[in-house]
Structures are given as C-alpha cells and as structure tokens.
Amino acid sequence: AQSVTQLDSQxxxxxxxxxxxxxxxxxxxxxxxxxxxxxxxQGLQLLLKYLSGSTLVKGINGxxxxxxxxxxxxxxxxxxxxxxxxxxxxxxVSDEYNQGGKLIFGQGTExxxxx
Amino acid sequence: DSGVTQxxxxxxxxxGQRVTLRCSPRSGDLSVYWYQQSLDQGLQFxxxxxxxxxxxxxxxxxxxSAQQFPDLHSELNLSSLELGDSALYFCASSANVxxxxxxxxxxxxxxxxxx
Numbered sequence: 130a131q132s133v134t135q136l137d138s139q140x141x142x143x144x145x146x147x148x149x150x151x152x153x154x155x156x157x158x159x160x161x162x163x164x165x166x167x168x169x170x171q172g173l174q175l176l177l178k179y180l181s182g183s184t185l186v187k188g189i190n191g192x193x194x195x196x197x198x199x200x201x202x203x204x205x206x207x208x209x210x211x212x213x214x215x216x217x218x219x220x221x222v223s224d225e226y227n228q229g230g231k232l233i234f235g236q237g238t239e240x241x242x243x244x
Numbered sequence: 245d246s247g248v249t250q251x252x253x254x255x256x257x258x259x260g261q262r263v264t265l266r267c268s269p270r271s272g273d274l275s276v277y278w279y280q281q282s283l284d285q286g287l288q289f290x291x292x293x294x295x296x297x298x299x300x301x302x303x304x305x306x307x308x309s310a311q312q313f314p315d316l317h318s319e320l321n322l323s324s325l326e327l328g329d330s331a332l333y334f335c336a337s338s339a340n341v342x343x344x345x346x347x348x349x350x351x352x353x354x355x356x357x358x359x
Contacts, residue, residue: 161345165350171352172246172248172350172351172352172353173334173350174246174350175348175349178347180345223345230275230338230345230346230348231277231292231300231302232277232279232289232348233289234286234287234288235286236286237286
C-alpha cells in the first residue's frame with residue numbers, strides 16, 4: 130500500500146531564509162507526486178506536481194521540488210520565504226494503476242515564517 | 245477560488261443525527277472526490293464518483309454514503325453521527341478519471357461539529 134511521510138510536523142523559519150519541507154513516499158509502482166498548500170480556513174491549493182520527465186519541478190509562488198526515485202523522496206524547497214508563505218503544506222501521492230486517482234496525503238508540515 | 249463550491253461552510257449538530265454536505269464541481273469536471281480532514285487521522289480519501297458512478301472507495305464508514313447527480317453535483321450523507329465524526333470535509337473535482345496524475349481542485353470545505 131502507498132504511504133507518504135512528511136518528516137517534519139513543524140518548520141519555523143525567518144523571513145527571506147531558504148526552506149526545505151521533506152516528503153518520502155512508499156510505493157511499489159510508478160507514482161505521481163503532488164504538493165498542496167492549505168492557508169488558514171481555506172481549502173487546498175496545488176503548488177506543483179510531478180508526473181514524469183524532468184525530476185525538478187517548478188510550481189507557483191517560487192516553490193520547486195525534486196523527485197528522487199532512488200531515495201523515494203519529493204522534497205519541497207523555496208530559496209527565500211515570505212511571511213505570506215505561512216501555511217500548512219501537504220505532500221500527496223497517486224499512482225497510474227489506481228483507479229480513480231485518489232490522493233494519499235502525508236500528515237502535513239506547518240511552515241511558520243517569522244519576521 | 246478553485247471553482248469548487250461546498251455548502252454549508254459550517255454545521256453543528258448532535259450525536260445520532262444525520263447531515264448532508266453538498267458539493268458543486270468546477271464547470272466541466274466529471275470526477276468528484278470526498279476527503280475528511282481530522283486532527284487524529286489527517287487528510288483521508290473517502291469516496292470518488294465519476295459522471296454519476298462510484299469509481300473508488302477509501303476508508304468510508306458504512307454510516308456514510310454519497311452520490312453524484314446528473315448535473316454532476318455531489319452529496320455526502322453522514323448518519324448516526326458520533327463525536328469522532330467532527331472534522332473538515334473537503335470535496336475536490338477533476339476533469340476525468342485518469343489513472344492518477346490529474347490535478348484535483350479542492351473546495352473550501354465544510355466544518356462539521358458533532359456535540
């Protein structure tokens with residue numbers, strides 16, 4: 130069965146510092162990987178996704194992620210964060226054999242950007 | 245704004261009661277997914293419908309049921325409610341039901357509180 134592990138439940142960081150949110154997945158088949166962001170009292174918004182091809186994926190708001198098949202990881206990075214990036218971030222996986230394309234989510238990482 | 249609407253935004257009810265949550269997908273999207281977000285279980289997939297038919301089922305309780313109507317809106321029915329059903333319920337939609345990889349667009353959620 131697929132599973133997703135987000136290694137940090139909370140990440141505090143100062144404004145303009147770089148950040149990395151870590152995500153590892155387990156799956157025996159080819160996967161599709163996603164990062165979603167949830168701002169307070171809102172739904173989830175897609176930041177970026179990996180389907181195939183280049184392992185470096187660029188998303189919205191200056192975020193990027195790198196797919197590493199050998200390490201089964203899909204870490205999210207941003208070189209310089211803003212206060213407005215404070216939110217909860219979810220890593221998710223689906224696979225090409227999964228009828229319906231349901232998403233399996235990690236437990237989330239709360240990013241807190243301090244001035 | 246994702247284009248997915250959910251009503252009501254908040255719902256407070258008592259144990260043993262039954263409620264109906266409603267979701268309207270983005271214009272043109274045929275797939276609707278329901279997810280539950282709670283503090284102890286995180287974000288969990290419940291069920292998916294495609295063009296009126298059930299396509300995938302997750303950890304959905306027998307007390308819960310859903311359907312998708314000809315106009316593609318969907319309803320999630322929760323009955324014999326228990327305190328533990330208190331959660332945020334999200335609806336998401338996507339264009340098709342590919343074997344994974346499709347972007348799912350999330351609504352703002354319905355926050356259910358069972359007293």
